[in-house]
Amino acid sequence: MLSEKSRPLITATLPLVGSRLGTITPNFYSRMLTAHPELLDGLFSRANQNNGEQQKALAGSIAGFASALVANPDIIPEQLLSRIAHKHTALGITEDQYDIVYKYLFEAIAEELADVITAEIADAWTEVYWLMANALIKIEKGLYALQANDKMWMPWTVIEKNPAGTDAMTFVLAPADDTPVTVARPGQFVSVKVALPDGLLQVRQYSLSADVESTTRRVFTTKKDDGGEVSPVLHNNVQVGDVLELSNPYGDVTLDGEGPVVFATAGIGCTPSASALRSLAATGTDREVMVLHAEKNLAAWALRDQMTNDVDAIDGAELQLWLEEPTEGFHKGFMSLAGLDIPANASMYVCGPLPFMKAIRNQAIDAGIPSTKIHYEVFGPDLWLAGAAS
Template identity: 45%
Template sequence: MTTAPVAVGEELAPQHAQIISATLPLVGAHIDEITTVFYSRMFSAHPELLRNLFNRGNQAQGAQQRALAASIATYATCLVDPNMPHPAELLSRIGHKHASLGITADQYGIVHEHLFAAIVEVLSADTVTADVAEAWDAVYWMMARTLIELERGLYAEAGVEDGDVYRRARVTAREDEPSGAVLLTVRSMGRPFAAFRPGQYVSVGVTLPDGARQLRQYSLINTPGDGELTFAVRPLGEVSNWIRANVRVGDVLDVTVPFGDLPDPEAHHRPLVLVSAGIGITPMIGILEHLAAVAPATTVRVWHADRSAATHPLGDRQRELVAALPDATLEVWYEEGGQAREGLLNVSDVELPDDAEVYLCGGNGFVQAVRAQLRQAGVPAERVHCELFSPNDWLLS
């Protein structure tokens, strides 16, 4: 499976770019208010979106609201600021997540309607003149058209119709980890799951006691090829907690075909550094499983940070995989000490190959802190490949 390219060929008209540059500070200053009004409007008109598509936990915490609005603002900034990075990476991450949720082109119109109504309501019609509305409308639809094209390409690669990504899958194995994580293996009851790349993820849909169908994404930790998918569930949030408490072997879940844009670790022909914290270990386990199966001679440096040995998910499997690779080493940091380095992960404490490709996964704060350390160590940004277990894709731009 390959990753569909992200084409960002359009450019803003000069008059639109000038207006966007002038109004970005105003929009940014009111971004939280705009998004609160936007989601209130959209969910009032389409309550099924909150029950059946948007993650209610992220909504309650405000994470999803800030993510969507900040992604659009970041995209707009990329269009008008020559010092900003190209937005292709941002759009690729969003497109893969959208494909994993089954987003289709018609839903962009719903977002547009309620987002622009919210902008006018918050900033007032006197501020959002026809020219201002036209400029921001151009930004939104440039972003939307690029994502729609990307997502259609991803659906085509997966061999499915647009949005038709869910499969009924039976649970064939369950393992309860000492760390509290639950490992589930599923097999499609219909068309088999196709091969996937290491580091990819699936969305899992469950129907909760109040009747809402909620979704959560989980990284795959097995090697592809036998038609089964294995993922680890950390009991945090209503979907994950429900899965831990209720799902047993023989049960049936809604599981998507895999998506995710972490690059193929074999494509670089360079040493790899796999950096994770907490449940961010899961895509790294998937990469290690892949290397152990097909490229055991790869030079790999594995770094993991956790609160303690007791909370370290998949720790035994991580050590087994590192031991199986002749040129692999493992460094572990525990905040509470123990049989590891004590404290927070520090890049300057360990060997960093000069030409390494770095894969990084964890919470927002961890990813931002480690990226800064890698930048200080001289690692080029294009050799750092990140995955966030949150909706804040814009943080990685």
Template identity: 60%
Template sequence: MLSEKSRPVIEATADVVAAHMDEITPKFYAHMFEAHPELLNGVFSRANQRNGEQPKALSGSIVRFAVHLLEHPNSLPEAVLSRIAHKHTSLGITEDQYQIVYENLFWAIADTLGEAVTDEVAEAWTEVYWLMADALIKLEKGLYAKQANTKMWTPWRVESKEPAGASAFTFRLVPADDTPATVGEPGQYVSVRLPVADGLLQARQYSLSSDAASADVRVITVKRDDGGEVSPVLHDSVQVGDVLEVSNPYGDLTLSTVSADEERPLVLATAGIGITPAAAILQDLAARGSQRRVIALHADRSAAALTLADEVRAAVDALPRGELHLWLGSTADAPEGLGAREGRMDIAQARVPQDADVVLCGPLPFMQAVRSALIEAGVPATQIHYEVFGPDLWLAA
């Protein structure tokens, strides 16, 4: 844990460092990529650099880690570290890269804060950084060791590509070589890496949307993001028969980790493309003949925008105690019998039990609003879990 020598220094400087992190992290990334341009080739996302999400997520995680050390000196923020470690392993982050990050991050801190970064301050924040880095390195080694192979990227062939709503495609991938494949869990994701317009490799994570508990197939459903670099290529250029580089499955938001008790009700509250991990969870529960009470709540812009609607409805119908509640911004195009309500998701209408385990996935403002409504309805915060697509800005906040 944090040494007694460093503790008062971190207490005295945490607010100052936090206040300048939005200035520090962009400098850090620019300096690091100038020195190590290879890190933009298949590791870091250029799109998340341009929109500022990755710098915000990094700054938030470091400050949050430091504050945890001050407030809880005998523990580490395990949930925070686990989420980061899974994202890192899905991109093939290696131990030696932590030294590169350290050197460039502390250059940016010194360049921003100037003479305020005394030897004492630098030593204390170095201790914080390596406490966090060493914890992540240990977790990531453990995750890599659990995989069925020792390769970061393996080839998978596109067996089928089918429309999944107005702006999404579902890709069914099968192994393109004999590399042993790791069995995924519903709720997990894989990274897909491919060359974009200028030939640079870029990687993105996509939730397993079906057949998650299989080593012989990877099914992902990809919504087009016109501001991104990977999804347009998948939509416009990748065809049946093409081979993609795909990671092992990662992600700590699974039933086995957040909601393993079959006696407790399970609520899956999603919006937009956030339905993809919920679809995999629902199909898995249906395939196993679960008797659990499962309440699926979903919000979307319109019926035309719905992704995996048929798969979700079929899975819920197959569950003896399954319920589906749907809210649409407009029900004008909703087919008869869909049972959709118009407007925003209303937790009160679904009558969510207070003892339910809840999984949220969707845009950040949606998840924040639903979480607040659930807590107001009496669901303990410790029973509410979430998945964020991209850098975790909620964690950063």
């Protein structure tokens, strides 16, 4: 809990610190990665450093955590921390690395706030940092302990590589050794480590798109980003028979166990919902299921056959499709919940580009779905959180 001594200092300085996090966090990453360049090799995303997304996400999480403590000093914001902890464990973040982050983050804070910072203010923000860090460490230890093994990276052999819609590819992998395999949950993701042409190792998270309960297969589907660093290597260079390093499965946006369910996705954001839909079809669910999806055109839908087959296999399941390029029999343009009969008490799972998710979440709330029952998954740093906290 936030101490009575620190609370008024955090309350008074939060607007200032929040306004300067945009310069503090780049300063921090520059300091840390200069001193520890090994952290960029197989841990931090070079692309997200270059485009600023990682800095924005860190700023948002710090501001969001501090704001939550000011509003409720006796309550740790568990939902915010859970999202971060799952991302951290999928990267293999360790307890000692929080000391490294503290050193360079507070050097950056001291430099950027040199005109106003005092020892008392520094102590208050140190308390906030370690409240957040220690809470994350505790959650992350619990997540690591849930795995079927104590390894961070395991070798998996690519046994299939199948085109999936326009510029997408589905990879099917089998274990390459006898490491015990953790059974995933529908909606979870794995980290994939890839060697780039310049030798740098980079990691990306990909949602499992099918067969999540299997201990003999991992299936994920990726969309090629021609301007990216990792997906072109996966699509162009990785071949059947190659071995990739994968993490255990993580992710807190997973399918709950009862009541109506609505999936609202756009583009490659269909992957986590596809795994949940496949699980529902495989278990012969009697839940009311509504699948809403948006694409540029019909050919672009990466998991079209899988998802339509699974909808057909579920009694009473409903599928609605929106296409930017008009096709007879489908909605034209962007997804809209207007006029849809959303099931009462439905849980909604949303995934796609950030503007899409924001729009659908607002429409869902207007349609009467409680915000607590609307779940979203973000690919990469959670910039929604950053935007909400700024």
